Amino acid sequence: MGAVIQVEHLSKQYRLGLVGTGTLRHDLNRWWHRVLGKEDPYLKIGDVNDRSSKGTSDYVWALKDINFEVPQGEVLGIIGRNGAGKSTLLKVMSRTTAPSIGRIRIRGRVASLLEVGTGFHPELTGKENVYLNGAILGMKKQEIDCKFDEIVDFAGVERYIDTPVKRYSSGMYVRLAFGVAAHLESEILIVDEVLAVGDVEFQKKSLGKMGEVSRNGGKTVLFVSHNMTSIGSLCNKVLVMKDGQVDFHGEVKSGLNHYINNMQHLADTTDLQDILRRLPQDEYFELLGFDMQQEESDGDMYVTHRPIELVFSYRILKPITGLRVGFEVMEKKSELTLFSVFHDDAYQEIIPWSPGVYASRATLDANLLREASYIINLTVCIHNVRWILNGQVKLPLEVRNLVGITALYGFEKRPGYLLPPISWENRSV
């Protein structure tokens, strides 16, 4: 089978910083160079898209010289850390933004799902939204007519199909939206992490639908995900991206191993010192430092089977009553997984604090968090008075289940949001 997608020297440049300041000057400069017949002065391949080191230029390459081919019927998984260029690649492929250099050539009709329910209008009924969304995704009226019953059946919303979707539960909404997307007629399907929606039952159904699509229909699928389990079970090739470049392209198993091994050696990309320096001054409280510690972890990736210690150090500047230091652990898409402040157990903690330097330590037990990319948000407040910090200090927390992947479960991870060790007793009665 020939290639249905061919990516050649694909590069994409973004301008950093505030849009508006200096663009007019740059535009004029560009124009002047063009008049003189020179090259665009800002379009030079130089900086690598590495967020940890500050580039010298205002321009950064989100994608740099990407080359790959996808043969018909292949399910290609695309993985990489946040900012590695996965989403930019998808955006360019689905034509929501143009590349700076290079080209992509595609054979067949492309359906790209960067989001489910694009263009859904709350006032319109389920039926009207199916037609609208289908049209936005490029379907013709006859196609939607044909698939309509199947979509409604898939989503399980027959009874509410003539009700405005604003009265839908979020589950129904997502199911309907995904139903439209899953029934698109196309040779190539580009999917972002839209599968990470809905309840478990529905996720299974969606994954099944996608698998069926790619195996029977000969459909070519590009699938971006953080979820290595679904990549492992759905894809037959994997593309690992790093700093806007292709780091690995090949077999799934070796690709995932490559990715996992690499993650442990990468430096922390979020500079805490930088965040701390830029925090607004507070008259009572100053955050001096924060650290997440785990045995044998280098501070970039954490494992599920060991406890994680969160250490706060801070200075109290003036006597204060009712201080609460805490944190939130959120999964990507800002779903709150866990929230904690000190004195979680009691309510009578309205004790006075005197000025000085303090340290607080919180322990997340081993096997508490499942494998996922989390964001940890530090929260500091004066109880019932005001927030001192909330949202200013957000740090990534990557938790990987190395035990599960290598040993017991293979690429299947244990389902569920939590991984507590449950004690079992088995006896014959």
Place this chain on the structure above:
Amino acid sequence: MQTDSGQRAQLDVWDLEIEPRNRRFTLNIREVWNYGYLLMMFVRRDIVSVYKQTVLGPLWFFIQPLLTTLTFTIVFGNIAKISTDGLPQTLFYMSGITIWNYFSETLSATSSTFTSNAGIFGKVYFPRLIMPLSKVISGLLKFAIQYLLFIAFLSYFILEGSQVQLDPLGVLIVTPIVLLMMAGMGLGMGLILSALTTKYRDLTFLISFGVQLLMYATPVIYPISTMDARFSWLIEANPLSWLVEAFRKVYLGAGQLSISGLMYSFTFMMVILWVGVLVFNKVEKNFMDTV
């Protein structure tokens, strides 16, 4: 997709090539045509969402021109005593407002194309021109309501025996022409502004002010005949003037139905529409990086 892709691999035919923004002009009319159903759906969405929202939603379409007419009648007619070419003030202002509103609504709806659709544009590809086109069409609903209101007032005044000369043949010919040109003008300017606002955000604040200013440079609240010779060149150079005047002439019998003026307006509209589509086309590929 009629042929098997295996065969075409040898022929090296690609269905789609994604390339950097090129300087050559690529307006894919056929592609826009292929998305005709989407255009229809957007229009439907706009209309349905308006009438479903509140009782006041569609009612507001009546109230707004009535209040404007009342204000103009008091301020310009009674206080400033600006001539209305001997026509009843209510009808004079209402005719101007009805047609002017369609232009200004089209302009402001299309000029925010990129900024107000950033969410959807960032997720799905379809010819971006569909969006402003749908606004031009769905704006017709509002126009229709205001037009009916105007017709109702017109009938009332005619029955009351006012000195109004309705020209039925003229109405049939001129109304669609004027409407089409207003649409083209609003769309053209809207497209240019939409492209500019993606880069220079502050322009948004100037648009409503600019539209207001433009209205005063158009014979909406005064007839072209009473214009001071020192300023008349300005009004005559304004391509919108001829449209408003022609509209008023066929419905009320006062005004100027100037063929050369309309020809001038038409030429201007074609140019502005062409430039608008050109600029829009250039911006649509990369605007997601700046919004």
